[in-house]
Amino acid sequence: MDEIKPDTATALIHHPYQPPGGFVAPQVPVHKASTVIFPNVAALRARDWKSKAGYTYGLHGTPTAYVLEERIATLEGGLQSQLVPSGLAAIALVDLALLKSGDELLIPENAYGPNRELARQELARFGIAHRVYDPMDLASFEAALGPATRLVWLEAPGSVTMEFPDLRALAARARAHGALVALDNTWGAGIAFDAFAVGADISVHALTKYPSGGGDVLMGAVTTRDDALHLRLKGSHMRMGWGVGANDVETVLRSLATLPLRYAAQDAAGRALARWWQAQACIAQVLHPALPGSPGHEHWKALCTRAAGLFSVVFDERVPHERAIAFVDALRLFKLGYSWAGPVSLAVPYDLSLMRPRPAWKGLLVRFSIGLEAVDDLIADCAQALRAAGLDSGLA
Template sequence: MQDEPQSAAPVHHITGLIHHPYTPPAGFNAPQQGVFKASTVYFPTVADMRQREWKDKSAYTYGLHGTPTTYTLEERLCTLEGGRQCVLVPSGLAALATVALAMLQTGDELLIPDNAYGPNKALAEGELRHFGITHQFYDPMSPQDLASKISPRTRLVWLESPGSVSMEFPDLPEMVRICQAQSVLCALDNTWGAGLAFKPFDLLEDALGAGGQGSLSVDISAHALTKYPSGGGDVLMGSIITQDPALHLKIKLCHMRLGLGVAANDAEAVLRSLPSIDLRYKAHDQTARALAAWWQAQSQCAQLLHPAFEGSPGHAHWQAVCDRTPGTGLAAGLFSVMIDTRYSQAQVDAFCDNLRLFKIGYSWGGPVSLVVPYDLGSMRQSWPAHLKRGTLVRFSTGLESAHDLILDLHQSAQAHLPLA
């Protein structure tokens, strides 16, 4: 009978390469977080494998459920927005869809503002309707309209502040109160506010202090990290942040069952950008206000749509939530202009095409300024009474010089939007 083989170092160099015993020493620390890439996660014993729990972030079980890199990003995003729990998803739209799939079932109803992000409306009209989930669109500038449309079947209300493209700022606190009074969950698309213009989980913080009698909170904050948290126009990612543990667990279990995950290098990119988000947000804001003020003085502009400007729809609501100490309020680097009806769609398109510094493209929050003309009539149930007629053009300011951007607007307007 032959002797049993003795334990020894692997003979073949490839085996030795794969099972190399070296482990780097602990204690390394640097400004940027390490990037951990994994599908498989090792367990020292079967007993340890059976005892580990991923839902509370106390351990690691599989790469899809979290790594040190993604756990760190989730915690920092909670700090940014004032929440307690976070899950990461592959895009901002994935955040909206995951909330809907986690919260709604056949027979439920969803309410969406008529000025909401278009793909969120399309989700309700497509997949959610196919699942037997109905929806209604409500007037974002009328809390009364929202209240009148909440029924016993309503399970979720989406809020957007300000609205996509047309930039109306709703009476956010009043709409949250209406949802709370009806015991209906309210979820906010907080991409514009980014945790900086206002705190979604303490809307009255500036007036009465965090956690005081004036505390007023949405239930869920969805955020397209693609925008300001990334800041580079090169990452697709979203987050869903909550304060209630039971609500978070419901979302996290749905997130797990859908198999959603984010790439480690994308998480690294957002982690690297987060420390500068406040500086960048303020720079985008200042440039947008300079450009908006220029447009306000132009006769081609029938209406300026920027929440921080007096006369823009919902300006008083922006002041109440974002500018409680007058002159300190923030707004994102995003605004729209309603070009007067005397200019044709072809002229407006030519104006956009002729811009040299502004690029034509969707999204925002990156270093390059963007412009997109929209057919607003096709995006609404009816033309909003608070908006003048015309062709809407949305501008997203990058990090270029405001002076250079204004010169670019001027040259293209002279060529394609001539004064009468």
């Protein structure tokens, strides 16, 4: 048969050269694909998208994504992990995969706000009810459990107000009731405590935070230890078409190795700055689970030795809100922005009366996320901002 010389365009696309195997480097290669090539029809028909033994389509995983999923599962103490485009998408995947019309879920009143809004605005349209409970009151929790309760969300500590609940007791009561337990473990990051050891069936993690560490990636993960539960989540994940970009996966993989070091550094700096705030006369309370007197400290102490570099301060109610806001605006190193666990320290003010049904404090709350700056510089920044707001002498 005569050899046909292909056109240059065809030759560039169907070039026969394949690089030799055996290339090993510290970083995981980046595999980008929507289409996956099969050697023959039999292989195409035999390949199962649910199995990591092979590849079927980019949405279901590439070698790069599989590596990150396996490492996140190890970090979380689970057996399987599924990547999604954000932490909120991870929460949505759990809700939509496990609940149907007529079911009910429970959400702590101090949970990440979009978790509650997802239930209130979206799940309600599908006939899925929800109740809000006080995670620091077991009686409140038990009263909220009903015959239709199928899923219970836990979060430790609470978003913004930082209360640390008795996770083991809440999980045990939920499971005794027959409900699945999902834990938002973003703060713990797989470092502070073992989500599955406290009784969670599912651990949700916003990889946007500590695993990314750079403030430049949006991604989430849902981790389990039960094959049947994992397949329920994986099926919904496929049907909703949630994929993640290979370059984002690479970025998280590059950062993952330093997660324990960053967590420890931000923990130490956060505690130092939180203790400094305890001495400021204009502050009613410092909310940090590792500090005695913070709500749920004893629960944290029974479970953890480490903590995220995240805490809040509540200004004395006699401090006018405009002066507390002036303090935030006067900060120089601390930037004003949402999220946390990146290299840049952040501060955000919150009006608790708009966030909690029973706010425990009336003063303005400011949440601090500690980055990787020198802690003495962060303390100096807070001190100068208090002076600028006229709050360095307390309430005078």
